[in-house]
Amino acid sequence: MHFVTYTQSTLVYVMTELKYAEAVRAALRAELATDERVVVLGQEVGALGGVFTTTKGLQREFGPERVLDTPISEAAIAGWAVGAAMAGMRPVVEIMFMDFVMLAMDQIVNGAAKLRYMSNGQLSVPLVVRMPAGAGTRHGPQHSQQLESWFAHVPGLIVAMPSRAVDVYTMLRQAIRSDDPVVFVESKYLYFRESGEIDESVLPELPVTQTARVVREGTDLTVVTAGRMVQRVVEAARDLHESDGIACEIIDLRYLWPLDTGAIARSVARTSKLAVVHEAVQTFGWGGEIASWVAEYCLADLDGPIVRIGSQRAPVPFAEVLENAVVPTEALIKEKLRELATY
Amino acid sequence: MSELDTAGNGLRLYRSMVIIREVELHIERLHRAGRMAGSFHSSVGQEAAAVGVCEVLRPDDLVSSTHRGHGHALAKGVTVGGLLAELFGLANGVSGGRGGSMHLHHPDSGFLGQNAIVAGGMPWAAGAAWGARQQGRDIIGVSFFGDGAASQGLFYETLRLAKLWNSPCLFVCENNGLAHSMPAERLFGDPGTHCRLVAEHGIKAEVVDGSDVLSVYKVAHSLVGYVRTGYPAFLEVTVGRARAHSLNDPEYEYRDRDSGKNWLEENDPISSLRKGLPDLSEEFDQIDLEVSTLISHETTRVESGDINQANDALRDVYTVDSGVRND
Ligand SMILES: Cc1ncc(C[n+]2csc(CCOP(=O)(O)OP(=O)(O)O)c2C)c(N)n1
Ligand SMILES: [Mg+2]
Numbered sequence: 001m002h003f004v005t006y007t008q009s010t011l012v013y014v015m016t017e018l019k020y021a022e023a024v025r026a027a028l029r030a031e032l033a034t035d036e037r038v039v040v041l042g043q044e045v046g047a048l049g050g051v052f053t054t055t056k057g058l059q060r061e062f063g064p065e066r067v068l069d070t071p072i073s074e075a076a077i078a079g080w081a082v083g084a085a086m087a088g089m090r091p092v093v094e095i096m097f098m099d100f101v102m103l104a105m106d107q108i109v110n111g112a113a114k115l116r117y118m119s120n121g122q123l124s125v126p127l128v129v130r131m132p133a134g135a136g137t138r139h140g141p142q143h144s145q146q147l148e149s150w151f152a153h154v155p156g157l158i159v160a161m162p163s164r165a166v167d168v169y170t171m172l173r174q175a176i177r178s179d180d181p182v183v184f185v186e187s188k189y190l191y192f193r194e195s196g197e198i199d200e201s202v203l204p205e206l207p208v209t210q211t212a213r214v215v216r217e218g219t220d221l222t223v224v225t226a227g228r229m230v231q232r233v234v235e236a237a238r239d240l241h242e243s244d245g246i247a248c249e250i251i252d253l254r255y256l257w258p259l260d261t262g263a264i265a266r267s268v269a270r271t272s273k274l275a276v277v278h279e280a281v282q283t284f285g286w287g288g289e290i291a292s293w294v295a296e297y298c299l300a301d302l303d304g305p306i307v308r309i310g311s312q313r314a315p316v317p318f319a320e321v322l323e324n325a326v327v328p329t330e331a332l333i334k335e336k337l338r339e340l341a342t343y
Numbered sequence: 344m345s346e347l348d349t350a351g352n353g354l355r356l357y358r359s360m361v362i363i364r365e366v367e368l369h370i371e372r373l374h375r376a377g378r379m380a381g382s383f384h385s386s387v388g389q390e391a392a393a394v395g396v397c398e399v400l401r402p403d404d405l406v407s408s409t410h411r412g413h414g415h416a417l418a419k420g421v422t423v424g425g426l427l428a429e430l431f432g433l434a435n436g437v438s439g440g441r442g443g444s445m446h447l448h449h450p451d452s453g454f455l456g457q458n459a460i461v462a463g464g465m466p467w468a469a470g471a472a473w474g475a476r477q478q479g480r481d482i483i484g485v486s487f488f489g490d491g492a493a494s495q496g497l498f499y500e501t502l503r504l505a506k507l508w509n510s511p512c513l514f515v516c517e518n519n520g521l522a523h524s525m526p527a528e529r530l531f532g533d534p535g536t537h538c539r540l541v542a543e544h545g546i547k548a549e550v551v552d553g554s555d556v557l558s559v560y561k562v563a564h565s566l567v568g569y570v571r572t573g574y575p576a577f578l579e580v581t582v583g584r585a586r587a588h589s590l591n592d593p594e595y596e597y598r599d600r601d602s603g604k605n606w607l608e609e610n611d612p613i614s615s616l617r618k619g620l621p622d623l624s625e626e627f628d629q630i631d632l633e634v635s636t637l638i639s640h641e642t643t644r645v646e647s648g649d650i651n652q653a654n655d656a657l658r659d660v661y662t663v664d665s666g667v668r669n670d
Contacts, residue, residue: 037478065477073508076500079466081485086455086467087405091474110460111467119448119456121659155660177660181452259664326655 002261008337018198021191023165024054024130026200028092032062034092037178041077042068042094042130050094052132052191078104078129082111085125090176097143098133099184112181113156119159128172134228134279135316135327136189144316144323146227146279149286151183152256159256161185163230165196167213167254170204177204187228192278194231194237211253212260214267216249220341221304222274226253226263229277229328236334246341256286264290272303277333282310304343309336348557353620356398356556358611358630363414365634366423368412369642370430373588379430381443386414388585389605391457391612392517393418395551396485396578397558399567405455405471406485407464410445411517412457415487417508420452423637430644434655435648444660453482461522462488462495467515469501469575473510476573483570484512491522493532493537505575506546513563513570514541514577517553524597538579546577553582554610557619583610631662 018026031038040055046069051058059067070077074095081091095101101108112125135144144182158180162168170187175182187194215230216237225233230252237248249267252262268274274294276287287308294306312326352526357618367387386393386479390412395417397406401539408415417424421437437449438456448456448551455471465486472484492498493516505512516537521526542548551562561579566576583606587593617627657664 039477068508070362071500071504073500073504075497076466076504079463079497079501080470080473080504083407083455083467083470083472084477085470086450087471087474087480088478089474106460106463107466110463111458115448116661117659118446119450120437120441122438122448122450123456123560204635223504259667291559 004179015197015199017195018169019166019192020165020168020187020194021052021054022222023168023196023198023296024114024186025056025058026198027169027176028055028058029061031176032058034067035176037088037090038092039065039084039089040092040094041081042071043072043096044071045069045094047131051096052188052193053162054130055094056185058121074100074103075107076105079111081127082107082115082125085112085127086115086123087097090126092128092130092176095129095131096137098131098147099142099145101129101131101147108151108157108183109154113154116180124179125181126179128175128184129182130172130184130186132186132188132191134187134189134226135323138318138320140318141208141315146311148185148227148256148281148329149284152286152289154172156181157257158182160254161227161256163187163190163227163252163256164194166198169194169198169200171254174204185227187227189228190231209311210260210263211255211258212263213252214263215250215252216248218249219271220247221275221337222249222251222267222271223275223277223337224253225249225258225277229279232328232330232333233277236330236337239334240337240341244341246338248337257261261293261297264294268294268298272301273340273343274302275337277309277328279312279327280310281315282308283311304340307336307340309333345602350620350623352398352560353601353616353623354626354630355559356394356560357627358615358634359394359398359418360556360616361630361634362423362637363390363393363417363637364613366417366426367413369638371561371590380432381430383444383590384411384588385586386591387412388607389517389553390414390557391517391553391556392515392580392582393487394515395470395556395580396487396515396563396567398560399563400453400485401482401573402453403480404453404482404485405468405475406453406469406487407455407471408447408457409461409464409489410457410459410485411489413444414416414453416449416452416457418446419454421447421454422601422641424641425449425646427642428648431646432651433648434644434651436608440651449533462492462497462501465492465497465501466486466504469505469510469512472512473508481571484510486512487515487517489522490516490518490520490527490537491530492516493540493549494522500545502541502546502575502577506544508566509573510575511573512572512575513566514575516577516579517582518579519582521584521588521598523588524592526597538577541577546575548577548579550579553613554614554615556612557660583607596618
């Protein structure tokens, strides 16, 4: 990734405990204050602050020219932002629920992702598309999907998927400064359930090199995960350690692209076992890519089958008992990891 | 005689139209001779729309275009050599041979590019014009699209948004009465002109006869002036498509074999302009000669140009090469 030069803003920075949703807002606010070319577009991102309050107060602070309430026209908003980005702006588009991005897909995949390439490097599309994704909030089948695998498949897109407030803050600021288009997958489940101490005076490191983060070190098996599932895996691993003495090493990818294969390979070399956990549907999901990459390049290190744990091949149902039968639960993760550890 | 009717204007418009016409015919011959590959959507017959509008624009105004976009590119300042090289797939093409006939991009000419997805370029021009205004740049956007775009949701979404946010963008609908091979009445029933529909949305909209480049130029001149004051406008140019949808398309399931040719014989914007300005016939002949020399010279020059290197295929996917290769 490549980032534009940073100019010091006049914001007063403080160390603050912020929720995941607040971290989104803080990052947007910092970049709006830093760079006049940054604009935020989305449905009711103004006075309402977005349905998840991630943009609350920004329109009051930066004005309706910088924080724009849009009509319900996902395709036009995305295309508009692509055009504005080509003309030098740095638009951040909010798609109210990730499920609605299908309407904007053409502009993201045929436009944003390809323009640098198609134009032989003449054009840049510094666009961020933010999307609250995933289940766990009882929104039902058309409001709960986790579709990052689609975007990870498209050359030209960066796919960011933070699991905690601290990362949201840094990664979103990095995304806005990136000259490549970034698909920014947020967890609406975590918006008000995850928080962390954010040091707003520390600027995000530019450019990002090692994208993955080792969440917990361990010697028995490697678990690669991202987004909301990180928390579940951490809890499952803690339990497994207490009950069975199993030591899981957990890798939070943070980005599906660029994919930090180095971090995965180093860990698998130590533990010899790999599980991939994601909320996206398991079949044809990104876990398959990680599994096959490891099978292809790290086979000699492996001492057990690669295990994938993803959602069942079904829409995300509304009823809690049904949802838990579709989306990987902590109990399921624990069971599968124990099985792998004792293989 | 108003400022818009001067002989100088006539000659400029003529030259620009002849370049497009002759380049398109040249490309047609290169395809038939097996020297060029890929799809090709000819704009023969539609030159007055591209030329009448682009001649009013400034170099840094931003244009988006369509699959049928060679004329828009040339009229906006893309060079004949750059275009031909691109169609040959050469490294010295305007898009380095990565785009080809439907994906030309040349921002230095104010040509954001073609978007081969029907209606896809509309929000590019509108968003770019708006974005430029946000940065205090005094430019406008122009989006060319066909009448087929009016069957896309993006058409209405973009027009409404441009109206809402006052994007200084001129939307130019080249209504050739055909979308792919389908005649308009089989797609829309009888919609009348799109202009009327758009005007209902409160957008300034006009329709003009695309067989008369001076009229297109005049209407475009006035609409562009209006757009520069900070509003969108819509210009529908009725044109005729002399060729099939694309080269080798069996369109005759949908329209009479000779209808394109017949239309051109009666409505050719190039011969109409000549007829309207009989005093300039010597100058016109001179232009014909110059253009034909230019095209053959440029063809020879670029055809022997740099071929693309395979190890360049993964450049510019991202700002920084990820280094990832299948091996
Ligand atoms: C979204 C989309 N659907 C279908 C096509 C295939 N296609 C290419 S051109 C075309 C017809 C376009 O008609 P119109 O917009 O009137 O342009 P014209 O070819 O008449 O210039 C179609 C259907 C496409 N390029 N994009
Ligand atoms: Mg048409």
